Amino acid sequence: MACRELAGALTLTVVWFGVILSTLAQTRPPFVPEFKLLCHPTETVKDVPPEDPSADPFGNGPWYVNDDRSIWAAWQPLVSGKEGNRILWIKPPGQRLEISGRRLDGETVRLEVESNASYLTKGFEPNRLFFPGPGCWEVTATSGEEELVFVVEVNAP
Numbered sequence: 001m002a003c004r005e006l007a008g009a010l011t012l013t014v015v016w017f018g019v020i021l022s023t024l025a026q027t028r029p030p031f032v033p034e035f036k037l038l039c040h041p042t043e044t045v046k047d048v049p050p051e052d053p054s055a056d057p058f059g060n061g062p063w064y065v066n067d068d069r070s071i072w073a074a075w076q077p078l079v080s081g082k083e084g085n086r087i088l089w090i091k092p093p094g095q096r097l098e099i100s101g102r103r104l105d106g107e108t109v110r111l112e113v114e115s116n117a118s119y120l121t122k123g124f125e126p127n128r129l130f131f132p133g134p135g136c137w138e139v140t141a142t143s144g145e146e147e148l149v150f151v152v153e154v155n156a157p
Contacts, residue, residue: 038105039136042150044075049090052123058090064150071097071141071148078137081157084114084128093123095144101129104151105136 044062049072051057062075072090079085091097097119101111112130119125131137131154141148 039153040151041136041153050123052090052093054122055124058088058124063090064148066146066148068146070146071143073139073141073148073150078129078131078152078154079157080131080134080154082130083157084130086126086128089125089127089141090123091125091141091143092146094121095146096120097125097127098142099127099129099139101131101137101139103133103135103137106133108133108135111137111139 042064045065046061047063047065048060049058049063049065049069058072058074064073064075065071070092074088076085076087089097089099097115099111099113099115109132112132113127114130115125115127129139134154134156136151137154138149138151
């Protein structure tokens with residue numbers, strides 16, 4: 001009789017454990033890729049950058065902007081791949097704009113930048129950024145002594 005009671009208690013325990021596991025599996029949050037959990041994109045601002053006499057008004061953004069508002073980068077959804085992303089930058093006139101980037105959530109080749117030296121004397125510069133893969137990226141732009149660093153989420157094309 002003791003064996004039957006023990007077997008019954010064991011069966012009840014196994015069934016109860018199965019019900020608990022099944023309930024937990026149904027209430028588990030959906031899978032979120034790791035880079036979405038780790039990536040904290042930089043907040044953008046809505047404001048109007050300084051005007052340049054050789055350009056139309058730049059608009060009120062959204063923009064990534066450094067603290068002293070000497071470097072601005074136009075926000076847009078970014079994608080990886082060979083098509084690239086056209087970005088408008090506002091910078092100190094007469095200063096060269098240097099841009100680099102690194103992926104924060106994995107290993108990949110470096111960000112490629114296609115720029116045009118004819119904008120050196122201007123207070124703005126359009127260029128193209130080529131992100132080799134999707135993920136969380138940190139972009140750094142320097143112009144003279146000024147620097148802008150921001151984090152973006154880059155999607156697949």
